[in-house]
Amino acid sequence: MSQKNDKQPQYLGLEKVSMDSAFRGKLASALAGTRMYGAFSDHDLTRLFDYLEAFRAEKGSAIFVEDEKAGYMCLVVEGLLHIIKESPSGKSKKLTEVGQGQSIGEMSIIDGMPHSATAIAAQATTVAVLTKENLLKLLQDYPQIAGKIFCNIAEYLSRRLRETSGELIAYKD
DSSP, rough: OOOOOOOOOTOOOOOEEEEOOOHHHHHHHHHHHOHHHHHOOHHHHHHHHHHHEEEEEEEEEEEEOOTOOOOOOEEEESSEEEEEEETTTTEEEEEEEEEOOEEEOOHHHOOOOOSEEEEESSSEEEEEEEHHHHHHHHHHHHHHHHHHHHHHHHHHHHHHHHHHHHHHHHHHH
């Protein structure tokens, strides 16, 4: 197996959390009912967890910042995030909330582009982080697991694009 990348995202002031068995149990529970990871076997989750890192963010901490390149996605294990977008006039607007079992940062991990919004911890929040480097290592080591992740991300992004298109057309009417 390739050695994973243990490099913490650079600009974040997050506290690293041990990926011990207790945390892995919480993570498995958080992912159990999700569309993206709910159908993964225990064996697949165990392999995936070897490529993740965990961090805790205090209320008000940024998980990632709009327009900054980071190359990772996060799975919310506990807590709540507010997703904030800055308008061209400089006003910040909350787009949505992301809670336990949900993920953020999928576009950045796929296309390498800067994050399209800012994610702020609305309360103390714990996230599991999958970097692009570790996703590529997972692809090399366990292509079936990485393939499931890529397919699930594609389905998720497709669903979001359809929702956004529907909202846009309603706005234009």
